[in-house]
Amino acid sequence: MTPSNDLPAAGLAANTALAQFRVVLSHTSHPGNIGSAARAMKTMGLQHLYLVNPKEFPSDVARSLASSADDLLDRAIVVNSLEEALAGTTLQVAMTARRRELVQPLHTPRQLVPELVTEAIGGGTIALVFGNETNGMTIDEVRLCNRLVTIPTNPDYSSLNLAQAVQVLCYELRAAILDDVSHLAEKRQLPSHDYMELFYKHLEETLITIGFLRTKTPKRLMPRVRRIVQRAQLDQEEVDMLRGVLRAAVEFERVTPPAQATPEADKPE
Incomplete structure (x- = not known):
């Protein structure tokens, strides 16, 4: 289904806030997942894609699966390290499916999103970081982030592919902005x-x-x-x-x- 270009005023306002977000894919092994993630992003109004050492990019496979989100791939920023992808951000959100020792609290997207939205509306820049398809984020990558988020899947079958995880988090952001829940989070100036x-x-x-x-x-x-x-x-x-x-x-x-x-x-x- 092709989305309409006639966005209501609320949708345009949501896109403005979502412009403060960047999706960071680290060490993606299959180019198709990059294209599918770009499609998921554009559907929800996110525009900034960062790629950390992708195995294959640019790619015709990625472009094919992007399904008219080619512009995100054309503007994608490819970097050599996660540190480069996080430069200038005030919040760094690590997507993880595992609890790790001695880490900051683990949130669901719905719990964390109000804080992210408030930071975006206040002008902060937020990175949503997703790891490799097979192993997820490394311990060292998680250490560079100051927020952890996990999707509460069925414990008997928790398999989510990369693009699906991107879609879920991007949807929660857009829905929260349209519902205007930013007042739920404390407004503070966060360090980059x-x-x-x-x-x-x-x-x-x-x-x-x-x-x-x-x-x-x-x-x-x-x-x-x-x-x-x-x-x-x-x-x-x-x-x-x-x-x-x-x-x-x-x-x-x-x-x-x-x-x-x-x-x-x-x-x-």
């Missing part, structure tokens, strides 16, 4: 992905300087510290405050009080 990465670097350097983090084994502790910070869901002002604390911790010098003079009455004879 780039700024948070600078914060993590600053934090690691400070922990090394004050002797808390051993330089030989930083990878054992820092992922846990990162997850603690992600669960806190800090806003821009809170991150700035913590960076001030880090600077003060490095600059602080303990001054030993000068020895007090012995009173005359207490001097030995």
